[in-house]
């Protein structure tokens with residue numbers, strides 16, 4: 217049947233399907249881009265030119281990808297030591313990120329911060345910090361500023377399951393609840409804090425969402441490797457938070473593939489098993505998404521991959537060609 221011969225109901229189903237397909241493709245693009253950037257970092261790390269530790273989030277891309285579709289440019293975001301994906305998803309400049317990792321003066325922190333100190337004020341990505349839990353009160357403060365200035369911005373705070381064990385998490389959350397701040401606390405629960413599994417850090421059966429609900433926050437959790445589910449979860453929280461209903465806590469279960477810090481696999485050192493790793497690999501977010509796409513759309517994937525690859529190579533070239541900062545600039549303001 218021709219499109220023009222269809223009734224309105226069928227037409228709207230088709231346009232809804234097209235819209236969803238477009239959204240799924242854009243998830244593919246952002247996940248593939250984030251993963252490829254980090255894989256390129258991993259590939260080149262042993263050259264010794266990146267003079268900082270790097271915490272890669274390969275396997276965890278679905279959360280950042282979904283976030284990129286719900287946050288506006290004006291919204292704030294802060295993150296932790298594992299922040300590349302959040303920075304990129306917020307629209308942070310890729311060249312400046314790679315140059316920062318190479319310690320160059322064209323880097324987003326003028327080459328003084330490295331991988332764990334990413335910032336791009338042009339898109340309100342307000343910074344990352346190496347100290348676990350450190351960016352949580354900063355994000356709450358940003359939410360406070362949005363409320364005082366009535367700007368309708370949301371402040372997104374990204375952290376890992378380990379940060380929930382820091383006192384500052386409860387203090388910040390309590391303050392955001394009492395003041396009804398537009399803050400979304402985003403926990404990527406990858407089961408580990410360095411080499412310590414949840415089982416040695418928290419009592420069996422603790423559920424972070426239930427725990428924060430008990431102190432008065434709204435909370436949702438879902439499979440953090442299903443990008444569409446993550447998107448819907450974010451969307452609900454964003455819609456409600458934007459209306460001024462106070463903070464949300466979101467917990468996404470996911471898994472990091474590589475070692476805690478560095479470019480290698482580390483399943484051989486004994487803190488987690490190959491079996492566990494293989495089980496999570498089956499839930500890998502990018503392939504799961506590809507399976508959901510209409511096979512006709514697959515032809516677009518290669519185009520996306522080629523564009524992304526070119527962009528990444530140019531960013532590494534830019535970083536390599538850039539100069540190191542001068543020693544005399546070491547104590548000069550970085551962001552002023």
Ligand SMILES: Cc1ncc(C[n+]2csc(CCOP(=O)(O)OP(=O)(O)O)c2C)c(N)n1
Nearest residue numbers: 298346347348376377378379406408409410
């Ligand atoms: C206050 C503080 N304590 C300890 C550390 C050492 N440390 C660095 S990363 C990390 C693990 C954090 O785990 P999680 O928050 O779950 O994030 P993930 O690395 O799993 O993404 C720890 C303990 C630190 N940087 N800061």
Ligand SMILES: [Mg+2]
Nearest residue numbers: 376377406408
């Ligand atoms: Mg963790």
